Amino acid sequence: MRVAMVYDFQDVRIEERPIPAISPQEVLVQMRACGICSSDVMDWYIRRKAPLVLGHEPAGVIVEVGAEVEGFRVGDRVFIHHHAPCMQCRDCRRGNHTLCETWRNSQLDPGGLAEFVRVPAINLQHDTLLLPPTLSFAEGTLVEPVGCVVKAMQRAGVQAGDIVLVIGLGFMGQLNVLLAKAYGAGLVLAADLVPYRLEKAIQMGADWTIDVSRESLEEVVAAYTEGVMADRVIVGPGTLPAMESGIRCVGKGGTVLFFTPTPPDSRLEIDPYTLYFREVTLTSSYSCGPPHTREALSWLEKGMIPADQLITHRFPLEETPQAVQRVAEGGEVLKALIVFDH
Numbered sequence: 001m002r003v004a005m006v007y008d009f010q011d012v013r014i015e016e017r018p019i020p021a022i023s024p025q026e027v028l029v030q031m032r033a034c035g036i037c038s039s040d041v042m043d044w045y046i047r048r049k050a051p052l053v054l055g056h057e058p059a060g061v062i063v064e065v066g067a068e069v070e071g072f073r074v075g076d077r078v079f080i081h082h083h084a085p086c087m088q089c090r091d092c093r094r095g096n097h098t099l100c101e102t103w104r105n106s107q108l109d110p111g112g113l114a115e116f117v118r119v120p121a122i123n124l125q126h127d128t129l130l131l132p133p134t135l136s137f138a139e140g141t142l143v144e145p146v147g148c149v150v151k152a153m154q155r156a157g158v159q160a161g162d163i164v165l166v167i168g169l170g171f172m173g174q175l176n177v178l179l180a181k182a183y184g185a186g187l188v189l190a191a192d193l194v195p196y197r198l199e200k201a202i203q204m205g206a207d208w209t210i211d212v213s214r215e216s217l218e219e220v221v222a223a224y225t226e227g228v229m230a231d232r233v234i235v236g237p238g239t240l241p242a243m244e245s246g247i248r249c250v251g252k253g254g255t256v257l258f259f260t261p262t263p264p265d266s267r268l269e270i271d272p273y274t275l276y277f278r279e280v281t282l283t284s285s286y287s288c289g290p291p292h293t294r295e296a297l298s299w300l301e302k303g304m305i306p307a308d309q310l311i312t313h314r315f316p317l318e319e320t321p322q323a324v325q326r327v328a329e330g331g332e333v334l335k336a337l338i339v340f341d342h
């Protein structure tokens, strides 16, 4: 079978590998579609993990079932999560599934950008979801990224009437706008410097957009909120300037959520005096666990996620290098999918 291996930032090669053999507790999935994530084109992040088979937004069909597997059959259309928690450790019991050692160490074999994927027992039991017949495989690839945004909404504490500021309007930023509205936000402000992405954010439900290439984010947020500033700030880019401007835009009692990591050696200067007296919370949201993928699937099932408007590019597996390059270029691209023609 063919796989897409990444060796370095933007160095992706199509290679041949044997189809993985499954054990009695596992299944084999024939891949139908898999998204390219912005973390797949984050240079320092990829260099730390490479070499590996890319792809953690997969959807496909079960083609082989181990003798001891219950609850899944050949022909089932599924979303499979690349990491799955043990559901028993202290972190899992506290709802922190992505901090679980098992979650961190579990993985699909070899990864979503392969013609066939072996699903280990833990992934099958705890985070493999049947796709309803109304959902396409393309929509199935959105379960994982939507799950990450569900978790971010919950960790940021977005609630009815909130003023929410979303900084960075790539695919994940668009989903943050969409779900902030779905979670009841009263006013959603969306900031980026690409006109195409600003227009998309309006379609996703943003009340106002801010073009940070020609406006001061802080001043415009102050103007739209009559000086109140934002209750929840979702910082998309994993950069210090974006985080700093997010902190400048949060209001009293508000929360700033870092959606993307910085490289490990970054240091953010904070002003504890102001954070203290304004009772500001700084938090983060890393990936997602089983409760979030299930909620994501239900949003998709309800038709709340306009996949047609969010999936802007489709490539066959052999063009994965071009797909990765296109996502890395940014601009007029949101979600790029790899689609398999078996």
Ligand SMILES: [Zn+2]
Residues within 6 Å of the ligand: 037, 038, 039, 056
């Ligand atoms: Zn991702």
Ligand SMILES: [Zn+2]
Residues within 6 Å of the ligand: 085, 086, 087, 088, 089, 090, 091, 092, 093, 100, 101, 102, 103
């Ligand atoms: Zn655990």
